[in-house]
Amino acid sequence: MGNEIQEYIIKKLIHNPNMRFNELLDKKFESNKFSYHIKQLEAVGLIEKKDETYSLSHEGKKYSTFIEGNTGAKAKAPLSAVIMFAIKGDKVLLMKRLKEPFYGCSGGHGGKIKFNQYPDECAKEEFKEETGLDADVELKGIYLSKTYNNKKQSYNHQFYIYLCTNLEGELIEKDREGENYWIEISKIYELYIFPDVPKLIEMCTRPGFTVFEADRHQENDEFKNMVIRKHIQYS
Secondary structure (H helix, E strand, C coil), X not given: CCCHHHHHHHHHHHHCCCXXXXXXXXXXCCXXXXXXXXXXXXXCCCEEXXXXXXXXXXXHHHHHCCECCCCCCECCCCEEXXXXXXXXXXXEEEEEECCCCCXXXXXXXXXXXXXXXXXXXXXXXXXXXXXXXXXXXXXXXXXXXXXXXXXXXXXXXXXXEEEEEEEECCCXXXXXXXXXXXXXXHHHHHCCECCCHHHHHHHHHCCCEEXXXXXXXXXXXXXXXXXXXXXXXXX
């Protein structure tokens, strides 16, 4: 939102529904400016006025889940995504990224989970989009990861890890997302890969369900290592 008055109004209405103008107004703000920003919030549909009182609209209530209640500022949240691996015998299908972030790094196929999707739906759709292949998907684990660059946190991912089987179609070798290729699992260490790739392939090849957490560390935007914080294996 980026405006002090608007952030104040939203914050106030989160905790105090149905407030009159004089109840909302704080003495530190000029009345005319305050009135202007109330009208702006009404215009974009975040607040509404009924019987001389203001409250969050339905859209405002949805918006409030993405902001800090104590400040009214936009909250940062982990990114939910899927990662998929197709494995045939001793080979795995990887993609070398041709876009930022992580340009040039190889790993499984993946994508952000859209608002209208369950993880399974996202996995099937993203795998088809990136590889050209239809596949059955099996959830093999949950992977939680913070990524640090030069010792400062840059990302917080919540990944659903899927094994893709029964592949059908013609593999897309390259598009704007990246380059797809099969490689022997034993040779992945010769590549510039995400540091979690070996662990994720292991998750997909063993029975049961895995949950693990790991910190990924970069220097000047290049991966250097990974520190596993938690690993739980369910049979």
